[in-house]
Amino acid sequence: MAEAVEAAGFTPSILKIVQPAAADAPAVERYMVRIGLWSFGQRAKADKTVKELKEQGIRAKTDYLGDDGAETTGPWDMRVLMVDPRRFRGSYRTSVGKSVAKRETTSSMSKLNGAIAGVNGGFFNIHTAKALQGDPVGVSVVGGRLLSEAVPGRSALVITEGRRARITELETVVTAVSSDGTKTQVKGINRAAGPEELVLYTEEFGGKTAADGGIEAVIDSQGMVVKLRQAGGIVARGTSVLHGTGLMAVWLQEHAVGTGMKVDTKVIDMRTRRAVPLTPTTYAMGGGVGLVRNGRVRITAAADGHASVNMMLRRHPRTMVGVSKSGGLILATVDGRNPGVSVGASMVEEAHLMRWLGAKQAINLDGGGSSVMVVGHKAVNRPSDGAERTVGDGLFITP
Known part of the structure; x- marks a missing residue:
């Protein structure tokens, strides 16, 4: 060169x-x-x-030299929000907004959830049809309902009992069981189906399924298949839809005609190998990269698909979430792409920042133009796009 x-x-x-x-x-x-x-x-x-x-x-x-990851003196402009678990009586929750399929601003989701404050969530799928780009890339559990499958082994934030937060690695197992006892794996939730795949759409999907030549089984709240149809329809309230392509479309035609269909969903904590209880107070959000584990910097870039110069070394706007030794929640954003005001952070820098803030466990969330912290439903940092970007999900603190 x-x-x-x-x-x-x-x-x-x-x-x-x-x-x-x-x-x-x-x-x-x-x-x-x-x-x-x-x-x-x-x-x-x-x-x-x-x-x-x-x-x-x-x-x-x-x-811009400040972005390249070499040693710098900044400047940095960041926002940090810390929750004292001994005094806080509210709760934490994740949200996909009004639907899974469509993207929304973090401030809009904040209003929808009546939140005190919040940050943008994990990565979302920009490589799918525009109408489906709100789908989180990784696990999403909202109020005990699994709305997006995990990327096995990817770091995630898990919230149980309202305000018990921890960071771990998750996998999901989703199985369709027909009333004749036949079982098959469901590969995805609320996303576009690939060849030879069975995908579940829940009532939170909020869009039309793809008219890709597949077959769909519409299942009511009692677990009965009310009809088979050609792919490409809405998911009505109180129903779910199993969408099959290729051999999975044939499987539906053979096992989902005038019968019952149970869809069993499990979220597994890969550190303990125990199932995460999917109760109304359970929430989970996939992160981009693990940053801190057991109080030490531990960046899991390869496992989380981000072992590159651009993601690890170069400075970008960043959003992070951590859990302190006492169980408190730590939210942080570092602005970037604004020379002379804030240079952003590399993954190494954000890991050291979260450890310095007292995080025993911490993960990176979506960054770049997605990075935003809202308080009172308004952004308190400077999003690098010049305005809030619409995103797939968010993490919120509620009264």
Whole structure:
């Protein structure tokens, strides 16, 4: 790359960068080719150079040094909210807003839940149809109802009995059992179905299922299959829908005609191998990466699918949640992408921040333009998009 840049008439420099080691991934040496150095007020000159490079067929972008993860003195602008479990008498809860399928702002979900404060939740699926992008990537339990399946082994926040919070790794097991005793695995919940998949849609879905040529069994609240239909319909209140494609569509036609159908859902704590009780006071939210475990920095980037320079080393706006030794909840946001005001944080920096704040366990939530903390239903930080982004779910503190 440096040779190509030099041949185009520019003077390159080669910078070695090290992607930090995670608990489950080694450090990786990488290299970056750089051209020129301008003050932030001279960005137009940097942009002009990038344009000239692209005209020569060289991929390039303008970059801000404060974002690259090298040592810095900041500045940082962050918000921290801590709950004292000895004095707090309210509760914690997660929310997907008015429906699973559609995205909403965190402040809108805050109003819906009558919350005191809250933050955006985990990652959501931007690689699906626009009408389905509110679907959380990872586990979601709201009021004891499983609304999105877990990514096995990914870190998650679990809330039980209103305000007992812990962080662990979860897996979900969902099984459809017909009245003739035949069983089969349900691969997904409230998301688009892949080939040869059985997916469950709950009444919280809030959208039309995909008309993908599959077959659907509509199940009433008593567990009876009230009809089979071609895929592509609403999920009415008091019902759920099993959506099958390929061989799973054939399975529905053979085992879900005029019969009962039970859908058994389990959420398993992978640390204890015990089932999480799905009661009306149970909530769970998937995180992006584990940051702190048993009071020590332990970044599980590979297990959580984020062992990359961009996610681990580069600075971005971040949202974090932690649990203190006494069981208190710690919420934090670090603003970023705002040179001279706040540079954001790397995953290593946010892990050390949460440990310094007293978190015994902590995880990273969705960041970037999604990062927001709301108090009194209003954002108290500066979202990097310039306004609140619509997201898949949120975590809230209620009276």
